[in-house]
Amino acid sequence: MEVKIWGARGSAPVASPDFSHYGGDTACIEVLSNSGDALLLDAGSGLGAYERALDGALRPSPPILLTHLHMDHIQGLPFYSPLYDAKNAPVIYGPRFSPDRTLKEELGRLFDGILMPVKIVDLPATDMRGLKPGDAFKIGSFLIETARTNHPGEALAYKITADGWTFVYTGDHEIPLDEQDQDKVALNKALLDFIGGADVVLADCQFDREEHLKRPGWGHSHFEQWLPEISSRGAKSAVLMHYSPRYDDAKVASMLAKAREKAGSLIVSAARPGMRIGAGGVIAEPKDRRACPNCGFYKKLGAFSDARAVFSALLTEARRRAKCDAGAIYLVENDELSFSASQNDTLFPDSAANKFAYMTARLPINGDSVAGYVAREKKILNIADAYAIDDSAPYSFNSSFDEKTGYRTRSLLVVPLVNARGKAIGVLQLINALDNGRPAPFGEEIEKTVYELCSIATVPIERSLLVTDMILRALRTTASRDPNETGRHVRRVGSVAAELYHRWALEHGADPEELIAEKGKIRLAAMLHDVGKVWIPDKILKKPGKLDNEERALMQEHAALGAGLFDDAFNEIEVMARDIALHHHARWDGKGYTGSKDIVSPSGPEIPLAARITAIADVYDALVSKRCYKDSWDPSKALEILREESGKHFDPELVRLFMEIQDVTRPIYERYGDEKEE
Ligand code: C2E
Ligand code: SIN
Ligand code: SIN
Ligand code: SIN
Ligand code: FE
Ligand code: FE
Numbered sequence: 001m002e003v004k005i006w007g008a009r010g011s012a013p014v015a016s017p018d019f020s021h022y023g024g025d026t027a028c029i030e031v032l033s034n035s036g037d038a039l040l041l042d043a044g045s046g047l048g049a050y051e052r053a054l055d056g057a058l059r060p061s062p063p064i065l066l067t068h069l070h071m072d073h074i075q076g077l078p079f080y081s082p083l084y085d086a087k088n089a090p091v092i093y094g095p096r097f098s099p100d101r102t103l104k105e106e107l108g109r110l111f112d113g114i115l116m117p118v119k120i121v122d123l124p125a126t127d128m129r130g131l132k133p134g135d136a137f138k139i140g141s142f143l144i145e146t147a148r149t150n151h152p153g154e155a156l157a158y159k160i161t162a163d164g165w166t167f168v169y170t171g172d173h174e175i176p177l178d179e180q181d182q183d184k185v186a187l188n189k190a191l192l193d194f195i196g197g198a199d200v201v202l203a204d205c206q207f208d209r210e211e212h213l214k215r216p217g218w219g220h221s222h223f224e225q226w227l228p229e230i231s232s233r234g235a236k237s238a239v240l241m242h243y244s245p246r247y248d249d250a251k252v253a254s255m256l257a258k259a260r261e262k263a264g265s266l267i268v269s270a271a272r273p274g275m276r277i278g279a280g281g282v283i284a285e286p287k288d289r290r291a292c293p294n295c296g297f298y299k300k301l302g303a304f305s306d307a308r309a310v311f312s313a314l315l316t317e318a319r320r321r322a323k324c325d326a327g328a329i330y331l332v333e334n335d336e337l338s339f340s341a342s343q344n345d346t347l348f349p350d351s352a353a354n355k356f357a358y359m360t361a362r363l364p365i366n367g368d369s370v371a372g373y374v375a376r377e378k379k380i381l382n383i384a385d386a387y388a389i390d391d392s393a394p395y396s397f398n399s400s401f402d403e404k405t406g407y408r409t410r411s412l413l414v415v416p417l418v419n420a421r422g423k424a425i426g427v428l429q430l431i432n433a434l435d436n437g438r439p440a441p442f443g444e445e446i447e448k449t450v451y452e453l454c455s456i457a458t459v460p461i462e463r464s465l466l467v468t469d470m471i472l473r474a475l476r477t478t479a480s481r482d483p484n485e486t487g488r489h490v491r492r493v494g495s496v497a498a499e500l501y502h503r504w505a506l507e508h509g510a511d512p513e514e515l516i517a518e519k520g521k522i523r524l525a526a527m528l529h530d531v532g533k534v535w536i537p538d539k540i541l542k543k544p545g546k547l548d549n550e551e552r553a554l555m556q557e558h559a560a561l562g563a564g565l566f567d568d569a570f571n572e573i574e575v576m577a578r579d580i581a582l583h584h585h586a587r588w589d590g591k592g593y594t595g596s597k598d599i600v601s602p603s604g605p606e607i608p609l610a611a612r613i614t615a616i617a618d619v620y621d622a623l624v625s626k627r628c629y630k631d632s633w634d635p636s637k638a639l640e641i642l643r644e645e646s647g648k649h650f651d652p653e654l655v656r657l658f659m660e661i662q663d664v665t666r667p668i669y670e671r672y673g674d675e676k677e678e
Helices: 046-054 103-107 182-195 209-214 223-232 249-261 295-301 307-322 370-377 400-405 445-479 487-507 512-527 531-535 549-564 572-583 609-624 635-644 652-660 662-671
Strands: 002-007 028-032 038-041 092-095 128-131 136-139 142-148 156-162 165-169 200-204 237-241 267-270 276-278 281-284 324-333 336-344 362-364 381-383 412-418 424-435 438-440
Touching: 002 046, 028 046, 092 103, 103 128, 142 182, 156 182, 182 223, 200 223, 209 223, 223 237, 223 249, 237 281, 249 267, 249 445, 267 281, 295 307, 295 445, 307 324, 307 336, 307 424, 307 445, 307 512, 324 370, 336 370, 336 424, 362 370, 370 381, 370 412, 370 424, 412 445, 424 445, 445 487, 445 512, 445 531, 487 512, 487 609, 487 652, 487 662, 512 572, 512 609, 531 549, 531 572, 549 572, 572 609, 609 635, 609 652, 635 652
Parallel strands: 092 128, 165 200, 200 237, 237 267
Antiparallel strands: 002 028, 002 276, 028 038, 136 142, 142 156, 156 165, 276 281, 324 336, 324 424, 336 362, 381 412, 412 424, 424 438
16 A cells, blocks of 8 residues: 655645645545555645646546545545546545535535535536544455544544555644643544554644644644654654645744654654655655755846845845845955945845945954954854854954944854855855744754855856946046046946935835846946947047037037947847936936937936936036036035926936935945045
8 A cells, every 4th residue: 555645735725936845735645555446535735736647547536535624625626527527436435423414415515606616416426425433444455444533523534454554644633732621632532542553644733833822722733742642652654744834845844853853763754745655654755846946046136237136136035045134245355345235124124225235344354253254264154142152263243233233133144155266255144033033043954045045146246246347447448538437436326326216116116126126227227328428539528617519519429429339239238228328418308418419308207217317316426526627516505406407407206206315325425435546
């Protein structure tokens, strides 16, 4: 005899990559005897998986034995084709303890023409047989015995014997937490005694202990409860199932690991689709269908060309997987670590548009900080409490961020970003793992996952940094002629445009992932707004005084000339760069210029959004910076001009939003300030 799992989930089916190992389909178990007889236990959504595996082969359905009639144990029935095929229809068995209605009448509540379009009277499958606790009978070579379980309503467990061994499938059963209710205690004792003589027990473990304490009387048990009961009754192997639909693979795996610690000689397994079970327990498991658990993340990174967008994706994914409150990324720059990105649900729930994003902080690559140590050693550190690091450790915790912000760092998981050549390009620092909302240490099992995410992200990070670097190098052809057009100027315009877009996208309810991708594009594309100035003669570009009309007309051509560089663009960033170059001197009132007499400058919302945004970032930067033709102005004076020009030169909504992001623009100007030439 062999038992095969088709569905192991409890309560409701789930479908998500995070549930693919232990499966999302609800209860369905196939039993095969050596002589070729077959049975199905329960008809949850796993019955669909069973039928799909038959691949259309028409054959009589095995009998179906239902433990009880709760939805998760019958929801596969309506979609099971043999039910509609008189020749192949199954005999259906299920609990009927009271004589007032037949099993067919009870199932007729589902097949009633309302919950299901088909009525039970129209079903060709007519053979439905009610069972009582204590019934024993044979189907082919199987001996089948039943017992009542402690579950709301009428519910049965099945004991099945064939080919010299026996297993019990408990269906849904609660081992009571308190001994007060005599009926339940007696019911439980009878069921546990029923297990006696079985080699293998498939048992309900919907909950972990904590959740069971919150839901006593719901008719389900928790993992560890079964172990002493099953071993004391002589079984060799326990297969746990009927997991809460809230428990993802990581959760079930950790419950299994905990259960195994306490299992003694009992072999404990967690049921999953495709698992095959014999007299000694699990015989075989399918290969994990999720062959590449991180492929989704890898593909997602493909949408991001900008380093900060990649940082954001890495922080988001690593924090989601490690379930922690905060995280930061440091990059190796000039033999130091430079703080480059952070997320923190406590300090800044909307992590991106915050004044910390451009914070300038540097750490030496040594043991003075945890991140510095990890960058030097290229080894993972998993620290339970940052403030309890032993004095003898070769690294210490730098608490300056906590001191500055009032944040309290506890647990840390610090992972190096190591490139293909074995060089550390940076460090990912995850902070404060959470267990039910409370800080906890990072588990060992998450280290490998986070390390993998870091490995995957390293290539896109290096590539995106290279893209930025190449843009800056290309722009030096203009910068070398106009010392004010430095890399820092275009970085400021790029970042301010990106943050203004972010603010705008939040206001317009953009999808968070699209927002990050779009924000990355605008950051890069806006850096190229003035690339056309490379064609403007020095005597105009560097003229210390005011331009005359002819010079001004020539100067204005920089817009169309820059756009011409992207005439054959198809990449989305290049298309955006073309829009921005051509229209960054467009005006809301239509009195702007494109620098080409063939292209009329648009007005109002006709101006591409990215160009309207860049116009504000560009003019603000021109105003507060020193130019060969003007002095630098006070930020407050610059903002005043923008306000005055609202609705004339600039999109009034964007001017309003620009005023709201001043706590972000200030750190941008500190990070990419003019005093530190590149
Ligand atoms: P830019 O220096 O990057 O300036 C970009 C834009 O900022 C200007 O676009 C203008 O809209 C705004 N802006 C700059 N300075 C001031 C100012 O003092 N007051 C106000 N209200 N707005 C200002 P615009 O005017 O189309 O100029 C485009 C580019 O032409 C400038 O780029 C600069 O490279 C050049 N340029 C403009 N005016 C002069 C000038 O008087 N002398 C020289 N040598 N170059 C100029
Ligand atoms: C697992 O693959 O996580 C273990 C499954 C089992 O042994 O039940
Ligand atoms: C930074 O240094 O600002 C982050 C990296 C980048 O955006 O190029
Ligand atoms: C974020 O918004 O979360 C970071 C992405 C970026 O700043 O480009
Ligand atoms: Fe159930
Ligand atoms: Fe310009």
